[in-house]
Amino acid sequence: MIPSSPIVYGAGVAAVLFVLFVVVRRLRAPSSDARESKRAHEAAQERDPPVEIGETYEFGVTELTDHHSGNEVAVGKVEGFVVFTADIPRDLQPGDVIRAKVLSFNQGRTSADATFVTKA
Incomplete structure (x- = not known):
């Protein structure tokens, strides 16, 4: 028991x-x-961004997403650094390689906003 x-x-x-x-x-x-x-x-x-404002970079698009601006943007990385690219063409797809011009950094400088230049 x-x-x-x-x-x-x-x-x-x-x-x-x-x-x-x-x-x-x-x-x-x-x-x-x-x-x-x-x-x-x-x-x-903790690191300096590997991109500079005003410079153009070539990278692969990893995804398309809605940005805080309300518009669809392409997301890609330059040396592991996230770049959000606006003004993208309608036919852009993940996996495409593009060139984009960096316009600004976010507040913590952990990502950048860019504008589409051309498909590579």
Whole structure:
């Protein structure tokens, strides 16, 4: 027969709550992709951008997305540095290689805004 003292019940409840806490914490923890993205973002904040305002760069389009401006932009990277390119042609697709002129940096200088020049 199992003892039915309040201490035994309390210990059992505490153990169950602890296990639930551990499970919930693991489920809510950032994924490895999120941790890697955060690490890359922090590293980008510590380095000088590999692009210069007014210069034109050639890179592959990794995705098309809606920018905070409300317009669709091409996203690509120059030496791992994110470049958002506006004024893109309608037929542009991920995987296309383009040339874009850098216009400005974001506040933390971790990405740049550019304008489309031509397909490469």
